[in-house]
Amino acid sequence: MAKNGRIVIRFDWSETEVRIFVEDNGNRLTDETLQHIGEALATSDEQMETTGMVNIHRRLKITFGDPFGLYVSRGELGGLQVIICFPRKRGGELV
Numbered sequence: 001m002a003k004n005g006r007i008v009i010r011f012d013w014s015e016t017e018v019r020i021f022v023e024d025n026g027n028r029l030t031d032e033t034l035q036h037i038g039e040a041l042a043t044s045d046e047q048m049e050t051t052g053m054v055n056i057h058r059r060l061k062i063t064f065g066d067p068f069g070l071y072v073s074r075g076e077l078g079g080l081q082v083i084i085c086f087p088r089k090r091g092g093e094l095v
Contacts, residue, residue: 001026006077017068018095019085026079034080037072053082060086 001024010021041057057070068085075081087095 008075008077013088016088017085018088019083021075021081021083023075023077023081024079025077029074029078029080034072034074037080041070041072056084060084064090 004025006025008021008023010023012019012021037053040051040054053070053072060069064087068087071083071085073081073083089095
């Protein structure tokens with residue numbers, strides 16, 4: 001947004017995982033764009049051109065396995081919400 005843009009960042013954690021929520025109030029996110037981002041994150045085609053979000057998602061999956069990575073949805077503010085999930089502990093130690 002050119003004016004009155006907001007970005008909200010929240011953290012949530014349990015004994016097993018950490019989730020970072022990043023959300024904006026952008027007003028140009030279409031359902032089609034949201035679907036395209038979700039499909040790009042879901043694909044495992046290594047030859048596909050990737051964005052920074054896809055690269056981060058793949059690295060989290062490689063490092064920590066399923067179900068960790070990035071998840072996208074429309075947030076409460078109306079824009080894109082990205083949830084970054086990773087385990088709280090790795091090999092018995094806090095990450």
